[in-house]
Amino acid sequence: MNARLELAGVTKSFGPQKVLDDVWIEVRGGEAVGLVGANGAGKTTMLRIAAGLVVADRGTVRWSEPAPRIRYFGGEMTLPPQVQVGRWAGLFGVRIDDRRSIGQLSRGNRQFFGLRIVLAGTGTDLILLDEPWEGLDPAGTAWLTSALRRWRAAGAGILISSHRLHDLDAVCTRFVLLQSGRCHPVAERERLPRVEQLALAFAGARR
Amino acid sequence: MKSPGPLRFFVAMDLHAPYALLTLIVVLLIGLYMTAAGPATGLEDAVGMLMFVQMFLASSGFSDRARRGHFDPLLTFANGRSRALAAHWMISSLPGLTAWLLLVLAAIVRGSAGTTAVICGTAAAMFIVSAVAWAAGFTLARGTAGFLWTAALFVMLVRRVNVMAAPAPLSYVFCPFLLMKPVDPFVVLATVLIAAVVLLCVWRRAPWLDIYLLERA
Numbered sequence: 001m002n003a004r005l006e007l008a009g010v011t012k013s014f015g016p017q018k019v020l021d022d023v024w025i026e027v028r029g030g031e032a033v034g035l036v037g038a039n040g041a042g043k044t045t046m047l048r049i050a051a052g053l054v055v056a057d058r059g060t061v062r063w064s065e066p067a068p069r070i071r072y073f074g075g076e077m078t079l080p081p082q083v084q085v086g087r088w089a090g091l092f093g094v095r096i097d098d099r100r101s102i103g104q105l106s107r108g109n110r111q112f113f114g115l116r117i118v119l120a121g122t123g124t125d126l127i128l129l130d131e132p133w134e135g136l137d138p139a140g141t142a143w144l145t146s147a148l149r150r151w152r153a154a155g156a157g158i159l160i161s162s163h164r165l166h167d168l169d170a171v172c173t174r175f176v177l178l179q180s181g182r183c184h185p186v187a188e189r190e191r192l193p194r195v196e197q198l199a200l201a202f203a204g205a206r207r
Numbered sequence: 208m209k210s211p212g213p214l215r216f217f218v219a220m221d222l223h224a225p226y227a228l229l230t231l232i233v234v235l236l237i238g239l240y241m242t243a244a245g246p247a248t249g250l251e252d253a254v255g256m257l258m259f260v261q262m263f264l265a266s267s268g269f270s271d272r273a274r275r276g277h278f279d280p281l282l283t284f285a286n287g288r289s290r291a292l293a294a295h296w297m298i299s300s301l302p303g304l305t306a307w308l309l310l311v312l313a314a315i316v317r318g319s320a321g322t323t324a325v326i327c328g329t330a331a332a333m334f335i336v337s338a339v340a341w342a343a344g345f346t347l348a349r350g351t352a353g354f355l356w357t358a359a360l361f362v363m364l365v366r367r368v369n370v371m372a373a374p375a376p377l378s379y380v381f382c383p384f385l386l387m388k389p390v391d392p393f394v395v396l397a398t399v400l401i402a403a404v405v406l407l408c409v410w411r412r413a414p415w416l417d418i419y420l421l422e423r424a
Binding site: 090 | 211221279282283419420
């Protein structure tokens with residue numbers, strides 16, 4: 001299977017609320033898939049199912065064989081605030097000499113730090129990022145975009161959810177719109193830049 | 208980026224509140240004094256105090272922090288959830304069990320009469336507290352299970368409820384302090400097995416545990 005990740009007919013409910021309804025998506029090596037959708041559309045749940053953190057009620061989640069290393073980052077608020085920066089980095093083999101606790105960093109710096117750890121090294125892994133550009137300054141944004149392009153070129157499969165359409169457009173090879181718990185490929189429209197195609201699809205999803 | 212080992216990961220996560228560790232140190236020092244210089248029952252009294260602290264330490268709460276995303280890097284890697292949970296239990300119980308070991312060493316050095324029987328009773332009691340407090344606190348915030356257990360014991364003491372009215376092993380699971388008195392070894396074994404089964408049941412549920420994010424939900 002060339003696909004790093006395949007979600008087939010995945011359905012997930014939390015109590016009476018159906019968050020994902022028969023979702024099908026495939027992420028291949030060397031491609032970056034942008035996941036767009038309104039708040040509450042189920043993007044975070046979908047990424048966490050893809051990371052193996054949330055268990056689907058129905059459907060299957062398949063990873064390529066041998067199982068790829070999954071690099072998942074759910075945002076700066078998922079970092080433990082009381083742990084020292086250097087100690088956290090050391091867990092993942094990254095050397096950073098900083099004795100401050102993660103909670104002492106600014107929001108943007110926490111986000112940058114978390115991404116720096118998750119994207120350290122190289123490989124053909126599966127990268128799952130939830131709103132990765134949130135809180136980053138222009139330098140951080142440029143670094144992330146360039147890092148993701150490098151990973152994609154190296155053959156990694158990437159799935160990113162974001163509302164920042166221009167940043168997604170700079171990295172992703174195709175886009176999927178998550179609406180009412182279902183995935184819809186964003187249609188290619190001639191003579192329209194991709195960001196505008198995304199914006200149109202997004203606006204349609206909000207109506 | 209290399210994958211972190213579960214034991215190393217949870218050591219770095221500071222599972223215990225600083226005040227709980229400070230309380231443990233104070234109780235350990237008092238316990239060492241009681242064991243080394245006190246009466247013949249010094250070890251039982253010291254471990255009795257230690258068990259109350261262990262109720263809070265071992266109930267370190269897994270789901271609550273996991274659903275804040277703090278354990279994401281460990282649970283995402285293909286380490287196996289059961290291994291991660293076993294490591295979480297070990298690190299949660301480690302400070303209390305280390306303190307117990309120091310108390311036992313102090314009792315051995317002092318050469319207390321009947322130490323072997325007492326050591327076995329306190330070992331069983333410490334295991335039961337560590338297993339049940341951790342399992343009961345699995346889905347709760349840190350220390351909550353310890354607080355609820357202590358409160359239930361206190362209420363039963365005040366109301367003079369006969370704990371032994373329940374079948375023997377269940378009584379000892381609820382009140383493991385009773386194991387430090389002479390008890391039939393088969394009952395002790397049955398009680399330890401019940402606690403082990405409780406622990407294993409939680410580990411076996413691990414693959415089906417939903418680690419959704421509380422803040423993004």
